[in-house]
Amino acid sequence: MAFQLPALSYAFNALEPHIDAQTMETHYSKHHQAYIDNLNKALAGSSAETLPIQEILQAISIYSPAVRNNGGGHYNHSLFWSILSPAPAKEPTGQLKTAIDERWGSLDEVKKALTAEALGRFGSGWAWLLVKFNGQLEIGSTPNQDNPLMDTNTINRGIPVLGLDVWEHAYYLKYQNRRAEYVNAFWNVLDWKAVENRYANAVKK
Ligand code: MN
16 A cells, blocks of 8 residues: 555645645645655555554664655654644643643743744754653754654654644745744644644553
């Protein structure tokens, strides 16, 4: 089974005015699709073709740069679409709220810290909230289409529960060079319920 584009649970224009329809359509139908096509091409005929993407990423050091870039691109964008919503939960509850409060003091503080990661990433990459393999919540950022699952990371390895795409293709049409405005708008469509569900799964493992 080749990798496939996951269905979006909302329309391209559903996240407006925060993320515009044209950006959504191009990002999903062109950029994400291209990562999938190139990943399938890179894995064609190899024994890894049938592995779950998480398993490939956790051992990414044994694969080619094409698998790293496009496998990361597929996983990262699948996560990104799933945590955005036109009707988002504005704050986490339960275990995730407790873990954030213990580590950062408040939701505002972790948002500030994640914003700093997103703005501090030079060039293309991602900002992350992740569960380290010891169960602790952490923030970080990675270049290109890398992510915390990859065994090529030297710091902040773990399971990502929130990912923020700071590639220019994610915001340039609407925000041009104003990454800070885009990051600010992102918080309006981030569904903390989706992050909470990912957190619950991550700490179970
Ligand atoms: Mn992207």
